[in-house]
Amino acid sequence: MxxxxxxxxxxxxxxxxxxxxxxxxxxxxxxxxxxxxxAVEGEDFVVCFEALATPVAAQKWLARLREHTDKPVRYLVLSHYHAVRVLGASAFDAEVIVAHENTRALVAERGKEDWASEFARMPRLAEGADSVPGLTWPTLTFSDRMTIDLGGDRGDLVLQYCGRGHTEGDIVAWLPRHRILFAGDLVEAEAALYTGDAFHRDWSTTTLDRVAAIGADTLIGGRGGVSRGAAAVGSAIDQTRYFLQVMIREVGGVQERGGSLKEAFERTHAALVDQYGHWPIFEHCLPFDVSRLWDELSGVERPIIWTAERDREVWEQLQS
Structure with a gap:
């Protein structure tokens, strides 16, 4: 085949x-x-959440945003380090670029490799790739929690680290006044999960427990539609958790029986495809997801760096 x-x-x-x-x-x-x-408006500034893959793509988003507000961007908040989330940062002309301290370390460790990997995997998102001036470096980092006073009567925006999940450095942005949560890729609503740089066991347990405990009434995940109402928010968190649990069960079972990575992929695909296969990026993500989980369950604590060459090797091994 x-x-x-x-x-x-x-x-x-x-x-x-x-x-x-x-x-x-x-x-x-x-x-x-x-x-x-x-994006969230402060009294006299804007906080933007995520930056897209290129300045060209980001400029189109900012043009839409400028139909509603002309306040300058003071803070650009990055939920994690992946290229398609951060390399458009220069378009925002933000005073401060905020991320978790682990995210800054990951940019230093594997940012260049991730850039090449993600643009090859998702060329459509890399619109105007030559407009990227270089790696995006956070200028302000934190470890657990950071609060931005929005000024006036607008309340606070709380940035929080919930634990290792999609990467080592994912953060969420919480608006208590409106009970709105920007969850980044820790939660997906009707979209498959990318877990190639993940910590599946932490993510599926304590990390998602902390996200759920925030108690959002509205949640914007990394992909998919906006989840409105407690039931929809709970459903998005549950479907994210279940995806991870099925992966752990299937890949772990194959390892325990002495099977192969290819078998683990096939069994995981069969277990997930009916529920998740029609959602965006399922076929794209799953080979990389299973490869990382196989390593994790084999004792490889931190994800191996993805390169464009390694991407192709894993893809050919599992999707052929």
Missing amino acids: AAKPFASSTDLSAKQQTLEVLADGVYALTAEGDPNIG
């Missing part, structure tokens, strides 16, 4: 973007399973 087209290399059709006003001065841009992005 011939190998499937590599990752999202043939996914070249444009996605419909939808800008939603979630509350006074709170915005989310979703795009049919492409990376979500958001």
Whole structure:
């Protein structure tokens, strides 16, 4: 059987973007399973959440945002280090770029490799790739929690580290006044999970427990639509957790029986495809997901760095 087209290399059709006003001065841009992005107005400034893959792509989002506010961007908050989330940062002209301290370390350790890897996997997202001036470096980092005073009567925006999950450095952004949570890729709503740099056991237990305990009434995940209402928020967290639990069960079972990585992939695919296979990036992500979990359950504590060459090797091994 011939190998499937590599990752999202043939996914070249444009996605419909939808800008939603979630509350006074709170915005989310979703795009049919492409990376979500958001913004929160302060009294005289804006906090943006995520930066997209390139300045060209980010400028289009900012043009939409400028239809609602002309306040300058004071803070650009990055939920984690992946290239398609951060390399558009220069378009924001932000005074401060905020991320977790682990995210800054990951940029230093593997940012260049991730850039090449992700742009090859998802070329459509890399619109205007030559507009990227270089790696995006946070200028302000924190370890557990950081609060941004939005000024006036707008309340606070709380940035919080919930533990290792999608990466070692994921953070969420919480608006207590509106009970709105920007969860980044720690939660996906009707979109498959990318776990190639994940800590599956932490993510599926204590990390998601902490996300759930925040008690959001509205949640914007990394991909998929906005979850509105406690039931929908709970469903998004539950489907994320279940994806991880099934992976751990299937890959762990194959390892215990002395099976192969290929067998683990096939069994995990069979166990997930009916529920998740019709959602965005399922086929793209799963080979990388299973490869990382296989390593993790084999005692490889931190994810092996993905390179464009390693991507192809794993893809050909598992998707052919």
